[in-house]
Each structure stands twice: as structure tokens, then as C-alpha cells.
Amino acid sequence: MFDWHSWLGLAASVAIALAAAFVVAVITKLIVVAATKRREWPRALTSKARHPYRLLLAVIATWAAINFSMPGMDWVDHAFLIALIAVGAxxxxxxxSFGIGLGMGRYRIDVPDNRVARRIQTQLxxxxRLAFAVIVIxxxxxxxxxxxxxQAVGASVLASAGIVSIVAGLAAQSTLANVFAGVQLAFSDAIRVDDVVIAEGEWGRIEEVTLTYVVVHIWDDRRMxxxxxxxxxxxxxNWxxxxxxxxxSxxxxxxxxxxxxxxxxxxxRILARTNIWDGRASVLQxxxxxxGFVRVRILVTAVDxxxxxxxxxxxREEMVEWLQTQDPAAIPRTRVQMVQSEQRAESAPTSETHTDQIGLFTGSAQAEERASLLTSSIPIIETDGRRD
Known part of the structure; x- marks a missing residue:
């Protein structure tokens, strides 16, 4: 009679258990596929849960086989219990992840008017992340x-849970504040994934919202x-x-x-030539x-x-081209008024000179002429070698 409690029996038990686990995995897959024909989500479920499900079946089957062949091995039971908890998590x-991903797939953000989809994406x-954190903990x-x-220490820890929670709360105050703020952002609809925001003077889109931080994809491909x-x-x-x-404008x-x-x-004419104007408004004032300048403001609208x-x-480009070719007189000019000649004319003395005293050689034009005759050089005439 075959001894199942020997090492050979243990190997046979494990082999049979693994084969049974494989058969169960195949049957489960066939049932899921048959029950959901012509749908895409079974493939996604199979892709997400195939490996952990098979490993879970293998751990359970191997543990059962070992307990059947060699019962009473406490350390083995402990090791498989830990493995079962880890694989089960x-x-x-x-x-x-599959369920949330299925919900996120129904709300696409790469389509127009995606406000509701962006809100659902952010919340999911x-x-x-919260679900993963809870599962891991x-x-x-x-x-x-x-x-x-x-287990022995657990009683004392629970007894002092109030003090520990206060100390932990004070130590992790900033972290907990960010966690609560992340949850508030997700469900208050203040920001959503793919929202256009101006933060710290930078224009960008909300790329990721986590429990503790938010990633903003700036227009020049930087991340803030x-x-x-x-x-x-x-x-x-929030635009x-x-x-x-x-x-x-x-x-x-x-x-x-x-x-x-x-x-x-x-x-x-410019707006009629483009398809990026949504047609809601166009104003020139x-x-x-x-x-010295006239400021013209143009208001237009677009979808995003x-x-x-x-x-x-x-x-702006089309208007510059039109001004250069069709209306060059409208190009801004700087005008300068020349006033220097007028200032000189105002500061120059008049032809009439008024003095208190008029003398023989000063005070009038005739006196100045007589003075010039007297002060000019006198020619010397030489005759016969003598000077007169």
C-alpha cells in the first residue's frame, strides 16, 4: 500500500494538488469567458488577476497537500499562512484595480466637454490609492x-492607543494634513485630472492627484x-x-x-479662414x-x-501682415516737434536799441559809423621818397 506520509507521498500529494489547482484555474477562466462573450472586460480581468489567482490556488493546494502528508508541522503552517495572506492581498x-480601471475606462478625458469624466477619473x-493603502496595512x-x-504585545499597545495616536498625530501633522487635503480635493471637485490651472505663476495641466501631492504638467514639459x-x-x-x-484678447x-x-x-475675414475659432464671440474695440497711440483690443473665443x-x-500674425501690406499708415509712429528755432527767435535782440544817453560816437547807428571811421587805419601816401 502506498505510504502518503513519506517524502515520496509528499511529492505525489503536492503534484496532484498543483494539477488540481491548474485545472480549477482553467475551468474558472472558461466560465468567465463563456459568461461574458463579446465583451472586452474579461480579457482585462484575466490580465490583471491571472497571476495572483493562480499563485493563490497553488499556495492553498500545496498547503493542503503538506498537511495531508505530514501534519503537525507548525512552522510550515505558519509560513504558508503568511504566504496565503500576502498572495490573498x-x-x-x-x-x-480591475474594478476601478473598468470604471475609469468608461469616462474618457480625450474628448470635448469632459468635465464629468475628469472629475470621475480624479475620484477613482x-x-x-486609498484601497491599496488599506489592503497593504x-x-x-x-x-x-x-x-x-x-499578539502578547498587542494588548498593551491597544491599552495605550489613545496616547500613541496623539503622539503619532503630532509627529505626522503635515503628512496627515496632506492626506486629508488630497481626499478633499478628490471629492470636493476643486481640481480634476487634466484641469488647466495657474499655480505659482505657471500655466499647466493637472497630471496626477495623489493622497499627499499634486503634479502639474507645465506647458514647457516641466513638472511642478x-x-x-x-x-x-x-x-x-482653474481655467x-x-x-x-x-x-x-x-x-x-x-x-x-x-x-x-x-x-x-x-x-x-481672418476668423473665416480658420477652424480653431469656435464662433461664440469676436469683438474689436x-x-x-x-x-500718441490708439490701442485696439480684439476679443475671441476658443474651445480650450x-x-x-x-x-x-x-x-496677431495676420493683423501684422495686413497692416504692413494694406494699411501702412496705421503702423505706430513717434512724432517730434522741432521748437529750437522758435526759441532762438524769441531770445534774439530786436533791431531797435533804446539807451538812456545818446552821444556822438555811441547810442545810435550814425554814431557807431562815425566811430568806425575814426578808429580805422589811416593810409600813408609816399611822394618822392618822402612820407606825407
């Missing part, structure tokens, strides 16, 4: 409680990591809070000879006329912030 985590991402605690020494408390305690701009449509300083009517007609930026640049 892995399997539960895979199921949770936070829930997934529970599994680690369960493994520790399998050791007799930890901010604590979750930043978005609960610091004012910031897609209730919708992604935005209104933007283009301001140009021009000469006084510009024609707003002609510019308004050209703006209509003269908002200022001081300092990146499209609005491209539209503003396009309008």
Missing part, C-alpha cells in the same frame, strides 16, 4: 498578528510637484472649473490714422487713445486654453 488588490484615482497587520510575540494643502489653502486659477471654453498699439472699421472687416493661445497668435 495581491489578489484582492488586482480585483480592486484617489479611491484606488491590513495584510501587514494580519501577518504580524500571526507571531505569538506580537505641489503638496495637496497648496490647493486647499492658496488661491489659484476649466465649469467648462473648457475661454475668452482671450489681442491688444495692438497703432497710429491715430488707423481705421477700426477696416480692421473689423479684416478680423471677420478701441480701448484707449492716449500717449491651448486652442485659444494658437488662435490669438494666428490673429
Amino acid at each position: 495581491w489578489f484582492i488588490g488586482a480585483i480592486v 484615482a484617489i479611491v484606488r 491590513v495584510a501587514a497587520g494580519s501577518i504580524l498578528l500571526t507571531f505569538p510575540g506580537v 510637484v505641489l503638496p495637496s494643502t497648496y490647493f486647499t489653502s492658496t488661491p489659484f486659477e 476649466t472649473r465649469s467648462g473648457s471654453e475661454l475668452l482671450g 489681442v491688444e495692438i498699439d497703432l497710429d491715430w490714422r488707423v481705421s477700426p472699421v477696416a480692421m473689423r472687416a479684416e478680423l471677420d 478701441v480701448t484707449d487713445a492716449t500717449g 486654453a491651448p486652442t485659444l493661445f494658437d488662435l490669438r497668435c494666428f490673429i
